[in-house]
Amino acid sequence: MKIVTAIDSFKGSMTSMEAGRAVAEGIHRADAGAEVLVRPLADGGEGTVEALTSGMNGSRQQVQVTGPLGTPVICEYGIIEASGTAVIEMAGAAGITLVPDEKRNPLYTTTYGVGEVIRDAIKKGCRRFIIGIGGSATNDGGTGMLQALGYGFLDKNGNQIPFGARGLKVLETITETHVLQELKECRFRIACDVTNSLCGEQGCSAVFGPQKGATPSMVVEMDQWLENYAALAGKKFPKADPQQAGTGAAGGLGFAFLTFTDAVLESGIKIVLEETRLEEYIREADLVITGEGQMDGQTAMGKAPIGVAGLAKKYGKTVIAFTGAAGVDAEKCNEHGIDAFFPILRNVVTLEEAMKNENAKRNLADTAEQVYRLWRAGTGSVSVF
Template identity: 40%
Template sequence: MKFLFASDSFKGTISSARTAELLGEAAGKVFPECRWESVEVADGGEGTTDAVIAALKGERVWREVRGPLGNPVSAYFGRIGENKAVLEMAAASGLPLLKEEERNPIQASTYGTGELILAALEDGCQEIVVAIGGSATNDGGMGCLRALGVRFLDQLGNELEGCGADLERVSAIDRSGLHPLIFQAKFTVMCDVTNPLTGPDGATRTFGKQKGGTPDMLNRLEAGMENYRRVLERTFGVDVNQIPGTGAAGGLGAALFLFLRAELKSGIETVLDLIHFDERLEGVSVVVTGEGRTDWQSAFGKVISGVGLRCQKKGIPVLVLSGGLGAGADKLYGYGVTSMMTAVDGPMPLNEALERAEELYRDAALRMFRILQVGRQLT
């Protein structure tokens, strides 16, 4: 019997790699003759770069870039082989880089993300994958593109800085200085939201509040984003509101799609393709996956549903071992999942469950494999 372990990280408690070690330990006790392999998996959010680096034996390449408010931060991209790179925009322009009281989508910029993309290009990478979850910004991607050589101009021809406040001021776009290495590269954007750039479901109205936007700020940003959308339409002849996902990361999705000709793809599907997940399924009897909490959202572009659907195509059963199960978790049975278990073994406060996460997970893994052993004996 051969197992493949492919869990997401249990954020704040157990890493993806550690779940595999614990599962391997438990599997060996119940099935001494078994073989197992593991692969770190992420869905395009936090931890995606590290998961791909670990799975493909890549390396971190560090650079100092501008943070969302212009302060210097250390960020890295993952270099995979000779010419591939994967990076998370949140590493340079993400909410985790700011204290709650510092969040300000009027002033925040994606400039550092552009610097990180440029670093990958100058390092010789020609296939670049960008995960755009967790942004602190609402600048339409202007900061990012400015770092790559694009000039955003006001009505007098003055160049703008490229932050949220400039959305209402932009009148024209000069693309003549776009870095030449961009034209030799292929870009993929990991994007699991379908929001348009503007409107009630757009970047500002949907995500602006969590980035620190007050009602007055959001009204100003939405008006500015609508002005920006019109400028983009004049420049490219495309209404980005008709393209799902262009509102992701405060409009960075629109900028990467238009200026870099990037393909917008599901995060988990992109990760699974990058790590050659289908090839890893050869000869596997059972796959075990999981995450910190599994509920209805897990069926939409998350690790469990992505892994489940890939396994379903090959007829491989999938067991889920998660920290907890929430409402709607049963939807996953339609996504290739065979059975689900929780690590928590009784009522307890959340802080206790977090403190005992590894112990609880280890015990639950043993229970899961023992149940699997019963099924094998019955067969």
């Protein structure tokens, strides 16, 4: 019997690999001879570095970089040595969670640290990059990141513009003189699940600026500055297209990657499924197991477990999912390839108790054991349920 697990992290409770190993433990209680292949799963957001690095025999790296407020932060990222790939979450260097509520102001927050992380990975031999760009605190159009990589964003006096969106107000010239030579050898897969353009009513300033601390007047100003920045970039870089879907992601970081580097914006789950070669494992499986911390109607709209289910159904596989809690409209997941899902809580406890790592792993293993016993006792088809 061959079972493949690909479970998203139960955020704040279990990592992707911990969840998969807990399922394997439960299954092996019922069937010591079962082959359980634990594969990592993430959607390109929080948890992607941990999932891909630990699940693909990579190593964790730590580097001190410039945080969104211009002060030092420690950013952790992963390197998968076999393919020379760096796995980075931009939020680790420029995320909104790094900025206290009272200091949130996109006029001053910078992506410079993101560029420093990329530079560190390049120095360590990486030429392939997987970068999740969700959760940013910034609206600088990615200029900070590009400055760290050697691009010049200069004011009328030839000085580098200041950090933050305010720097775009005085931007006059873009130069390439000091760009890292190795950058032209690098390829970037950017996990981006938003379709906003750089400017306009659906641009990053209008849609995401307020949650980063922007006032209505700031939104208007930043949108104009970004428009001018895009026009200036377009004179020198033919790929510049501020209307392209995703250019507004992470305060314009999507635009920076597409314009100044060899990058593609893709669905985060698509990147993860391809990089982990999950389809190859599923093709030979008898049963596929997935899940996440809470399954609800949002899960059914294309989150990581649905991506797994879609692959499994290409080969007619039964798909079982485990979840910490089933929310509103969770049954819609059944319409998208998940044959049955099972909450793992086994008695009435507080949320804090339920989310303790040891409790969550035990509950998942115990539930997986009983569900597997039922599946094995039947025909292994959805009719069991």
